Amino acid sequence: MSVADAEVDVLIVGGGPVGLTARALLERWGVRVSLVEKHGELSPFPRSRLVNVRSMEIYRGLGLAGEITAGAFAPEYGRIRFRDTLHDRDFATAAMVGINAPIPESPVTGVVSSQDRLEPTLLAAADTETRFGAELVDLTEEADSVVAVLLDRRSGRETRVRARYVLAADGANSTVRQRLGIGTTGPGALAAVTTVVFDADLDGWCADQPAGVYFTAHGSFLPLYPEGGWAWLGPTPEDTERADWSGLVSRALGPDGGVRADVSRVQHWVMNAFVAERFRHGRILLAGDAAHAIPIVGGLGMNTGIADVHNLCWKLAGVLQGWAGPSLLDTYETERQPVAHRTLRQAVANSKLMFEAQSLRHEQLQTGGSAPARVELPWSDRYFAQLGLVLGVAYRSDAVLTDGSTPPEPSDTDPEPSDTGTDYVPTAEAGHRMPHLWLTPDRSTLDAFGEWFTLLTPDPAAWEQQAAAPGVLRIERLPDEHAELCGLSPQGALLVRPDGHIGARWRDRAPSGTALHRALTAIGGSPRSSR
Structure with missing residues (x-):
């Protein structure tokens, strides 16, 4: 085993929004983290411009949504406009649904805000070590760790960091992905x-x-x-x-x-426009643009990466803290890679629709005479909203129990999930994001999740005797008026993962006194030393 200058639980490579969000999430879990970024400072360029409604839900959980909104544009900027030149009037326009006005499906509204305004807020959200101007130049996987060689671009000095895991969020031209020889498709x-x-x-x-x-x-x-x-x-x-x-x-x-x-x-x-062939290589995991590069039309790229680390960080914490087994990390790729492929297809479709709108206008202008004042867009606001893709993501993996006890059986004939486009129908089926419902006038069901599993039930007393893991599980009362919407009887319950996705549902009372314990064990995998 080689000697290292420092040791951490997780080394994050890349100081963009995805890496900085992961840093804040892991700090909440009490994980020892170090983040390295090869550039000497945060990016001065605007880059990503949209923080969508799902990302704002994640930032609400981190206590950052108010600050992000305060520095962003007013909701009326949540719109795209088509013009021949900037000083002409619109020939078409479309709303960014979930940005331009509140929606009933979420307690938050997304915002238009430049990445260079978002990143300082994310940097200030955690106190863990961050090294700018430190470039990763080598990685060596050992039996129970990864050793990273870092080059200080100012002094030329090399240092070694030993990490239990490496989270690579170093962009579309990811050094980590290339060093691992992971290919891409798209x-x-x-x-x-x-x-x-x-x-x-x-x-x-x-x-x-x-x-x-x-x-x-x-x-x-x-x-x-x-x-x-x-x-x-x-x-x-x-x-x-x-x-x-x-x-x-x-x-x-x-x-x-x-x-x-x-x-x-x-x-x-x-x-x-690509998706990595693998999101995991041993103890090294890819997230954000390192795992999937998404065309900018529709504002899906950065937000998909934020959802990546929201899915991954609680799993890393569980394995590192011993209440989950290493197999839980296998579900990261299983759950997020299909989302990346669907998101890529949606973004490519968005790009084609944009070009089609401009092509229609060009045809109008070429016909001679006075061009009509408007162009009928080749999509509707409802289509382009993409709420199904943003809020309707459903996971199928060993970390989801379809009947409260077992993971879904894999099938090559499963239909394409319906979480593309904008059709979003809130559902409390296992694997889906828990619907937003008000627990109190100012507290959403989404506010009940964080550094723990949450059991939502109309009858907490009936389930409290099963709460065998108090440090990882909390029980919340679900108001009676929401039980039927969630498909629950008065004694039913939902087991919600820390990322807000439903891990298991019992429509009626638990089938046995150990049902909850067995569900937590099944979702987390067998806790054992992380090899």
Whole structure:
């Protein structure tokens, strides 16, 4: 066994929103964590722009939702608008459902907010060690740990960290994934894109019709912060060294705009579309863009990564703290990889729909004469909302007991899950996210979950004698009016995992006095030393 300079339970590689969220979640569980990020500071670029309703539920659980909302745009910015140029009127528009207004299916509302505004909030949410400017250059898996070699990019000094597990959230070009030789499936690189951050006085064109994104024939324009600032996204020109970025953006604003763009930053990047063939290699687990690169249309990429670590971190904590067995970590890939594939298909479909909307407008303009004021979009608000994909995810794995006692039988003939598109019907079936129901006027069922399993039942007294693991389990009373909605009799119960997904349901009273204990053991796997 090689000598290490430091030892931790989990080494997180990557300091973007996914890695920072994992850091905050693991700290809540009391897990010793160190995060390393090869760049010297948080990213100054806006990048992801949407924190969807499911991510905001996760941040509500971390106590961060209020702060994130306070720094974000008002709900009326939860809309996309199509224009010929930015200073023209809309020829089409669509709401971002779950962003532009509250929805009854959740206690929170998503927000339009730039990634560079989100990340400082996430960084401040935990006190565990974070090293910027530390690049992972080597990994060695040993019998009961992983040794990572880190290069300090300022001093050139190398250090070694021994971790029980490594969580790789180091982006689409993941060093960890490449070192492990894990391949990817999917279209791959879709486009070379440039983001130009600039200031300009555009209030006269947009103040009365706010949006999170303005799609035009000359690129996309995005307001960055409530107090000002813009970004333009367009195809990367061939000669980036000699490009006149201010002139390019000014021309994209429209030939009659007469507005000068004061450019502050430029970033070139590749829009990727793939899913990793594996999410786990021994003690190393991939999350976020390292596991799946999702095209930006629809704002699904970062949010899918946040859901990844929300699924994974309680499992890591259970194995490290001894109340779950190592086999629980196998369910991470089983549960999240199918979600990644469905999300990728949805995002590719979104991209095609966007291009179709612009194509329809182009056809109108080519017909001659005066073009109609409106274009009928090739989708409805209900379709593009994607609530089924965001809130309707259902897991099938050994960590879900379909009848309160056994995991589902695998089947090659199972139909495609219905959690794509926007059809979301709240359900309390095992594997699904527990529906949002108000326990009190200001406390949701979602607020009952965290660093524990939760048993929701109309009759807590009937189940308290089974509470064999008080440090991991809490019992909450489910109001009688919600029991029927959840498919429960007055003595029934739901066992909800720490990530808010239902692990088991007993429609009636427990079949035996050990049913709850056996369910917790089955979901967690047999606790034993994590080999």
